[in-house]
Each structure stands twice: as C-alpha cells, then as structure tokens.
Amino acid sequence: MTELATKAVVRDAAMGLSTARALHPSTVNSPVVAAGSLLNIEQLSVADVAGILATTTRLQAMNAAERARLLAGRTIALLFYESSTRTRTSFELAAKSLGAMTTLVSDKSSSIEKGETLKDTGLTLRALGAEAIILRHPASGAPELLARVTGLPILNAGDGMHQHPSQALLDLRTILLRLGKDPGTVDSKTLAGVTVAIVGDISHSRVARSNAQLLPRLGARVILCGPVELLPKTALGLDPHEGSPLEIARDFDSTLGQSDVVMMLRIQKERLAGVSLDLAGYVERYQLGVERLAAYAPKALVMHPGPIIRGLEITGEVADGAQAAIELQVAQGLAVRRAVLLRAFGVQV
Numbered sequence: 468m469t470e471l472a473t474k475a476v477v478r479d480a481a482m483g484l485s486t487a488r489a490l491h492p493s494t495v496n497s498p499v500v501a502a503g504s505l506l507n508i509e510q511l512s513v514a515d516v517a518g519i520l521a522t523t524t525r526l527q528a529m530n531a532a533e534r535a536r537l538l539a540g541r542t543i544a545l546l547f548y549e550s551s552t553r554t555r556t557s558f559e560l561a562a563k564s565l566g567a568m569t570t571l572v573s574d575k576s577s578s579i580e581k582g583e584t585l586k587d588t589g590l591t592l593r594a595l596g597a598e599a600i601i602l603r604h605p606a607s608g609a610p611e612l613l614a615r616v617t618g619l620p621i622l623n624a625g626d627g628m629h630q631h632p633s634q635a636l637l638d639l640r641t642i643l644l645r646l647g648k649d650p651g652t653v654d655s656k657t658l659a660g661v662t663v664a665i666v667g668d669i670s671h672s673r674v675a676r677s678n679a680q681l682l683p684r685l686g687a688r689v690i691l692c693g694p695v696e697l698l699p700k701t702a703l704g705l706d707p708h709e710g711s712p713l714e715i716a717r718d719f720d721s722t723l724g725q726s727d728v729v730m731m732l733r734i735q736k737e738r739l740a741g742v743s744l745d746l747a748g749y750v751e752r753y754q755l756g757v758e759r760l761a762a763y764a765p766k767a768l769v770m771h772p773g774p775i776i777r778g779l780e781i782t783g784e785v786a787d788g789a790q791a792a793i794e795l796q797v798a799q800g801l802a803v804r805r806a807v808l809l810r811a812f813g814v815q816v
C-alpha cells in the first residue's frame with residue numbers, strides 16, 4: 468500500500484477502528500496518480516481550494532447552455548460500493564450539466580456482486596471509455612488504489628472512515644455564503660475568528676476528518692465535541708499540521724456557546740460494532756433540539772452532511788428551522804462538484 472493509504476489505515480487503527488475491507492498491497496501497481504484526481508483534502512493547498520471555489524463561482528454565473536459545452540463528449544463513471552443519495556446524485560447531475568455522459572455502477576447491480584475486484588472493475592470501466600471515475604468505497608485508500616491501477620483521474624466520493632474531500636469543499640462554500648464572506652476569494656485568514664464545532668460520531672466520520680483538516684487551514688478554530696466512545700483523545704491527530712488548533716470538548720452546551728457554526732453528524736449505526744453507546748444518554752447529552760439551540764447558540768449556523776436521523780442527533784424542528792443550512796449544503800454539493808470535475812479534466816473557465 469502506498470504511504471498515503473497506509474497512513475490512513477494506521478490512523479484508523481490508532482483510533483481503535485478497523486477498515487471495513489482490507490486492500491492488498493500487491494494490487495497497487497502504478498506510481499502515478501493522474502493530475503486532477505481528488506483523493507483527500509490534504510493534497511489541496513489553500514491556493515488550490517481557492518481556485519476550486521473561484522471556478523465554482525464562475526460556473527454559477529454561466530448559463531446552462533454554456534456550461535453544457537465544457538465536458539461535452541466526455542465520459543465519466545460513477546462507481547459506488549456504498550449507498551448514497553446526495554453525493555451520487557449531485558456528482559451525476561454536475562457531470563451531466565457540464566455535458567458529459569455518465570454511467571453508474573453500484574455494488575448491488577453489477578459484477579461487484581459476483582466478487583469482481585475493484586481493480587478489474589476499474590480496468591473494465593476504462594476499457595469502456597471512462598475518462599474519470601467517481602468512487603465511493605468502504606475501505607480507506609480505495610480511491611488511491613483505483614487511481615494507480617487505472618491511471619485515470621479519480622474523485623473520492625467517500626472512502627471508509629478516511630476522507631470525503633468534496634463534502635469538505637461544499638461545507639466550506641456553505642459556511643462562506645451564510646457568513647456573508649465572498650466564496651470566490653479565500654485565503655488562510657478567511658475564517659479567522661470563526662469557531663466551528665463538529666459534533667457527534669467523529670470516530671467514524673470521513674466528513675469530520677476532511678473538515679477538521681480543511682477548516683483550520685483557513686483560520687477557523689475547530690472544536691470536536693462528543694462522548695469518549697465516539698471521540699477518543701487520539702482524534703486530535705486528525706489534523707496532522709503542526710500547531711493544529713483542533714480541540715476536544717465533551718460538554719455540548721458550552722461548546723455551542725462558543726460556536727458560530729455547528730456541524731452535526733449522523734450516528735453511523737452500521738459502523739458501531741464493538742462500540743457500546745447508550746443511545747438514550749447520547750440523545751440527552753448531544754441531540755441538537757430547539758431548546759438547546761435557543762439557549763446556547765441562537766445565532767449559530769446549523770449544518771449536517773446528511774443523511775439526517777431526525778430525533779437522534781438532531782430534531783426535525785432544528786433541521787427544518789431557519790438556522791439550518793442543510794439544503795444549501797446540498798445545493799453547494801452540485802455547484803462545487805462541477806468545479807471538481809472540470810479540474811479532473813484540466814478544463815479552465
């Protein structure tokens with residue numbers, strides 16, 4: 468396994484977690500990852516992030532016919548080994564709105580079900596003309612492996628408990644829009660003075676990882692908040708940058724009192740094997756409901772990557788309320804993923 472993928476798995480292990488499926492090192496056979504791949508958030512410099520967000524803004528200003536010429540005649544495959552609504556649909560609609568032809572392969576309806584490996588599925592898609600692949604996979608490091616075996620630009624749509632880079636980018640754009648900052652020009656000070664709380668099942672969340680690595684680089688203070696079962700102390704290692712401003716807090720109310728932005732996370736029941744969590748106690752201490760929000764953070768922006776489990780980590784009233792930016796996040800997913808796709812093809816606007 469390459470150094471990067473190994474690091475991810477080691478980080479998972481350090482947090483007491485194991486990846487869903489192990490990747491065998493011998494399947495990795497190319498040293499080259501195609502430019503335009505988006506494997507993790509760390510690979511992007513602040514200037515790269517600014518470039519993607521500026522492209523997003525320019526694309527938003529174009530009309531639909533102009534946009535549809537940008538990737539006309541190109542072929543993009545979506546390869547999904549885990550279920551997804553928002554990420555899959557927004558990548559697909561983003562690709563189609565740029566004029567590309569798309570095809571969806573999912574584990575439920577393809578030869579993956581018959582045991583075909585990721586490598587062979589990737590090579591098959593390439594032989595069929597795919598020029599880029601959007602991959603969601605339960606194993607950390609799978610996108611990097613696919614990048615190396617196919618040589619194609621790979622966009623990571625979520626790999627295990629590792630990374631979800633396009634989610635972090637869309638979350639960032641949502642924050643900028645709702646805080647009234649220009650999303651077209653960002654730098655390392657753009658979020659100075661802004662405190663973001665990421666709350667709940669941090670251990671199992673690739674969304675938390677990607678955001679915890681991105682937001683501090685733009686100047687944000689980031690507080691990770693949750694019970695020890697879902698947020699071990701080792702989570703501070705999520706942001707490997709020196710002088711990382713990540714903090715851990717157990718008390719949700721006082722965290723809310725300090726936060727401008729609150730990102731709630733789904734309790735990932737499918738990944739809770741071996742973790743003993745008292746759900747009723749969790750709801751009492753960490754559920755974001757109207758009373759708690761009004762008492763401690765009446766102005767904070769409320770975010771959630773979805774899928775939302777109403778009545779567990781967040782109440783329906785808060786999810787539907789005026790402080791929530793959940794639908795704006797979904798809309799930004801479409802916008803940002805267009806820019807990420809153009810970058811994959813090296814197309815400038």
Ligand code: NCD
Binds near residue numbers: 553
């Ligand atoms: C998340 C994911 O799949 O990583 N959702 C998303 O992509 N918007 C979070 C989750 O599954 O809870």
